[in-house]
Amino acid sequence: GEDVEQSLFLSVREGDSSVINCTYTDSSSTYLYWYKQEPGAGLQLLTYIFSNMDMKQDQRLTVLLNKKDKHLSLRIADTQTGDSAIYFCAETPNQAGTALIFGKGTTLSVSS
Amino acid sequence: NAGVMQNPRHLVRRRGQEARLRCSPMKGHSHVYWYRQLPEEGLKFMVYLQKENIIDESGMPKERFSAEFPKEGPSILRIQQVVRGDSAAYFCASSPTLKETQYFGPGTRLLVL
Numbered sequence: 425g426e427d428v429e430q431s432l433f434l435s436v437r438e439g440d441s442s443v444i445n446c447t448y449t450d451s452s453s454t455y456l457y458w459y460k461q462e463p464g465a466g467l468q469l470l471t472y473i474f475s476n477m478d479m480k481q482d483q484r485l486t487v488l489l490n491k492k493d494k495h496l497s498l499r500i501a502d503t504q505t506g507d508s509a510i511y512f513c514a515e516t517p518n519q520a521g522t523a524l525i526f527g528k529g530t531t532l533s534v535s536s
Numbered sequence: 537n538a539g540v541m542q543n544p545r546h547l548v549r550r551r552g553q554e555a556r557l558r559c560s561p562m563k564g565h566s567h568v569y570w571y572r573q574l575p576e577e578g579l580k581f582m583v584y585l586q587k588e589n590i591i592d593e594s595g596m597p598k599e600r601f602s603a604e605f606p607k608e609g610p611s612i613l614r615i616q617q618v619v620r621g622d623s624a625a626y627f628c629a630s631s632p633t634l635k636e637t638q639y640f641g642p643g644t645r646l647l648v649l
Binding site: 428455457459464465466467468469472512514523524525526527528529 | 540542569571576577578579580581584592595627629637638639640641642643645
C-alpha cells in the first residue's frame, strides 16, 4: 500500500544544517513535496521535486531524491530559530485525480 | 492574489450538532481537496471535487460526512451529528488543474465537546 515515513523529531543548533529524511513506497509517484507547518497554521509549500530529478536547490533548501531507494531528503542550510516547525513529506501517486499522501511530519526544533 | 481561504478558523460544537466548514479556493483554481489532520498525525485525504462534481471521495467516512462545491460559492464540508472523534484540523487545498501543485488554506480547527 501507499505509505510515507519520516522520523518524528530533529533537534539542531542555530547555524547548523538540518537534514530531514523521508521514505515512500509508491515508485510511480510523479512529484514529491515538502510542506512546512508552524504551530496553529496551515501548510506552506516549501519545495517540490519531479521524479526524474535527483536534486533541486532553492536558496537554503536542497532536496535530494534517490528513486532506487525511494528516499527523499530536505536539507536546510544555516538553520534559524524561525525554521522551527513541523515538516511534512508528501507524494503524488501516479493516478488520475487523487490526493497527496503525507508522512506524519518531522518536528524540527532549533535552539540558539 | 488571495490564497486559499477557510472559515471559520475555529469551530466548537457539542455532540450531535452539525458542523459546516467552508473553503474558497485560490482565484483561477477549480480543483478542491479536503484533508483531515488528527492530533499528532499527518494529513489524510478525504475528498476531491471539481466544480459541481465529486471526483474522488475514497477518504470520506461513509456516514455523516458530505462535501459539495457548487457552481457559485465556496466548497462546503458538512459533518452531521458530530462526535468527539471528529475533533481535528480540517484543511482545504486547491489547484488550477488536475495533478498540479496543491496550495493549502489555514485550516478549520473543530472541537467537539
